[in-house]
Amino acid sequence: MCGIFGCVLREGKAAPIIHQALKRLEYRGYDSVGVATIYDGRLQIKKDSGCVDDVHKKLDLNDLNGMIGIGHTRWATHGAPLMINAHPHTDCEGKIAVVHNGILENYSDLKAELLVRGHLFASRTDTEVVPHLIEDYMKQGFAFLDGVRETVKRLEGSYALAIIYANEPDKIVCARSQSPIVIGASDIDSCVSSDIPTVLPLTNKILDVQNGELGILTANTLNLVRISDGTPIQRDLRTITWDVELAQKQGYPHFMLKEIHEQPRCLEDAMRLQRRYIDLITTFLDRSREIYLLACGTSYNACLAAAYMFSNLCNLSTHPIIASEFIEQYGNAVNIESTILAVSQSGETADILHAIDHARFKAATILGLTNTIGSTLTRVSRAYVCQQSGPEIGVAATKTFTSQLLVLAQLALSLAEVRGKVSQERIDEFEVKLNEITHISETVINTQEEKVKAVVEKYRTAKCFYFLGRGINTATALEGRLKLLELAYVPSIAYPAGESKHGPISLIQEGFPAIFVCPKNETRKALIGNIMEMKARGAKIIAVLDEEDQEVKNLVDDYFEIPTGIPEILSPIPYVIPLQLFAYYMALARNCDPDKPKNLAKSVTVL
Numbered sequence: 001m002c003g004i005f006g007c008v009l010r011e012g013k014a015a016p017i018i019h020q021a022l023k024r025l026e027y028r029g030y031d032s033v034g035v036a037t038i039y040d041g042r043l044q045i046k047k048d049s050g051c052v053d054d055v056h057k058k059l060d061l062n063d064l065n066g067m068i069g070i071g072h073t074r075w076a077t078h079g080a081p082l083m084i085n086a087h088p089h090t091d092c093e094g095k096i097a098v099v100h101n102g103i104l105e106n107y108s109d110l111k112a113e114l115l116v117r118g119h120l121f122a123s124r125t126d127t128e129v130v131p132h133l134i135e136d137y138m139k140q141g142f143a144f145l146d147g148v149r150e151t152v153k154r155l156e157g158s159y160a161l162a163i164i165y166a167n168e169p170d171k172i173v174c175a176r177s178q179s180p181i182v183i184g185a186s187d188i189d190s191c192v193s194s195d196i197p198t199v200l201p202l203t204n205k206i207l208d209v210q211n212g213e214l215g216i217l218t219a220n221t222l223n224l225v226r227i228s229d230g231t232p233i234q235r236d237l238r239t240i241t242w243d244v245e246l247a248q249k250q251g252y253p254h255f256m257l258k259e260i261h262e263q264p265r266c267l268e269d270a271m272r273l274q275r276r277y278i279d280l281i282t283t284f285l286d287r288s289r290e291i292y293l294l295a296c297g298t299s300y301n302a303c304l305a306a307a308y309m310f311s312n313l314c315n316l317s318t319h320p321i322i323a324s325e326f327i328e329q330y331g332n333a334v335n336i337e338s339t340i341l342a343v344s345q346s347g348e349t350a351d352i353l354h355a356i357d358h359a360r361f362k363a364a365t366i367l368g369l370t371n372t373i374g375s376t377l378t379r380v381s382r383a384y385v386c387q388q389s390g391p392e393i394g395v396a397a398t399k400t401f402t403s404q405l406l407v408l409a410q411l412a413l414s415l416a417e418v419r420g421k422v423s424q425e426r427i428d429e430f431e432v433k434l435n436e437i438t439h440i441s442e443t444v445i446n447t448q449e450e451k452v453k454a455v456v457e458k459y460r461t462a463k464c465f466y467f468l469g470r471g472i473n474t475a476t477a478l479e480g481r482l483k484l485l486e487l488a489y490v491p492s493i494a495y496p497a498g499e500s501k502h503g504p505i506s507l508i509q510e511g512f513p514a515i516f517v518c519p520k521n522e523t524r525k526a527l528i529g530n531i532m533e534m535k536a537r538g539a540k541i542i543a544v545l546d547e548e549d550q551e552v553k554n555l556v557d558d559y560f561e562i563p564t565g566i567p568e569i570l571s572p573i574p575y576v577i578p579l580q581l582f583a584y585y586m587a588l589a590r591n592c593d594p595d596k597p598k599n600l601a602k603s604v605t606v607l
């Protein structure tokens with residue numbers, strides 16, 4: 001996730017306006033910053049790695065002339081967070097400048113084609129193919145606008161683009177597929193941005209750009225056309241009435257709720273990982289004698305689920321381990337034949353880095369799964385993969401959890417393929433389901449949120465909850481519990497449901513709420529037994545269940561429904577969503593701020 005902004009004015013300097021806009025967009029990434037303007041028929045560019053303030057201190061981002069310009073703040077995906085990879089990127093002649101938010105899936109093919117045609121590349125980004133491709137079309141005789149349209153027609157993946165051309169200094173061209181972009185219009189200027197809050201200090205008149213559309217902005221005019229055939233689109237400006245703070249949350253009252261709703265898009269991005277990262281990690285996993293899955297908190301719950309994935313798909317046992325326990329539990333056992341797959345959203349969690357130090361000392365191979373390129377974890381790992389969820393502002397991990405699960409499932413599938421542990425038929429079926437998970441998650445959010453609110457009303461004063469599951473959904477239950485206790489401060493208990501009879505059931509009394517994660521899979525029969533033993537002792541049963549499971553619906557007091565037909569190893573992704581919403585609305589019902597839980601920090605950098 002990156003932030004892009006551009007503006008074209010009738011008078012004055014664009015650069016200071018772009019600089020301020022990039023400050024507001026910094027929540028979308030701060031690996032590098034860049035601005036390009038057009039002055040005197042030439043592009044002027046300043047860019048470097050680092051956050052907006054640091055780059056401004058070094059380069060003075062306001063000190064660029066010109067009434068038109070574009071800017072970018074980067075969350076690295078392709079290419080390290082270095083100056084060379086900072087946007088804007090340009091063509092060979094330095095006349096076309098491009099900023100981009102998104103991931104171009106076919107960039108290597110396009111780059112190979114452009115290299116053959118003599119284009120020279122300065123960066124390792126996917127974005128740089130765009131200015132070169134436009135240049136190439138223009139050399140073939142296309143006018144600038146047509147060259148842009150031909151170029152974006154060939155892009156696969158996600159993009160929000162803003163483009164300027166030194167020979168046509170009156171316009172910015174923008175285009176959209178999957179990544180957000182809006183146009184703002186005032187009496188004296190026009191702008192384009194990744195989000196509405198950044199536009200609001202300039203104007204509250206917004207023109208939405210939809211997927212498959214191209215926008216052309218001058219200081220006085222705004223035009224939209226279809227990318228496919230160039231036909232004009234008529235759309236009215238709308239007036240935004242939010243204040244800036246509400247707008248940063250895109251109309252959601254809290255970042256946590258916004259991030260829960262972002263999950264379908266993040267899952268889509270997690271499906272766009274470059275194959276070579278998955279392949280590299282798979283190679284390391286394949287040659288290890290033993291694999292430790294190392295993490296804390298929510299990321300640990302993802303590792304626990306991953307252990308079931310590797311076992312189910314690859315017949316491989318792994319050791320999920322809470323990082324702060326690693327040295328005590330496995331410190332002596334780990335050796336040159338061990339592999340550590342460390343999972344950390346931030347990539348900076350001290351417990352993980354400390355455990356990794358120890359494992360490196362014992363010559364183990366370190367692999368990483370993180371959301372933060374450039375983090376310490378990426379530096380200490382032999383190979384790493386970025387889950388590409390974009391910054392998570394809410395302290396509670398939500399969208400990063402489901403994306404971690406999806407990346408881990410892809411790794412398990414890839415290893416299963418390499419080891420010949422699954423039939424082609426099963427792989428094909430599984431890939432279909434992987435591609436459906438985005439839509440399924442969207443359905444769960446859309447259909448279950450109101451139900452969650454109603455169930456919260458019934459149980460808002462409960463003193464304690466049980467969260468129970470079996471198999472891979474033990475991890476889902478643990479994650480539901482973690483969300484509820486860290487946000488709503490409700491003491492909660494979670495464990496594999498089969499353990500009830502070994503002790504915890506003694507707490508159950510009339511009215512005690514127990515939440516069961518109950519997909520229709522091989523554990524269901526045993527789980528029904530666990531539901532019955534709780535019911536017999538007066539527990540109130542809430543279930544997250546398959547929408548077609550009438551038998552369990554008849555047994556329980558309340559339920560949340562999940563679309564049918566999800567393979568077991570992907571089930572934690574949709575099944576955790578009602579539990580995230582439950583924790584969020586319980587926090588509200590108990591007057592707790594879900595974005596600022598007590599005593600917690602987003603990234604725990606102390607031991």
Ligand code: M6R
Pocket residue numbers: 296297298299343344345346347348349352395396397398482486600602603604
């Ligand atoms: O950045 P990491 O994934 O390493 O963070 C791990 C935990 O600190 C984190 O998941 C924490 O448990 C969150 N508060 C969970 O919502």
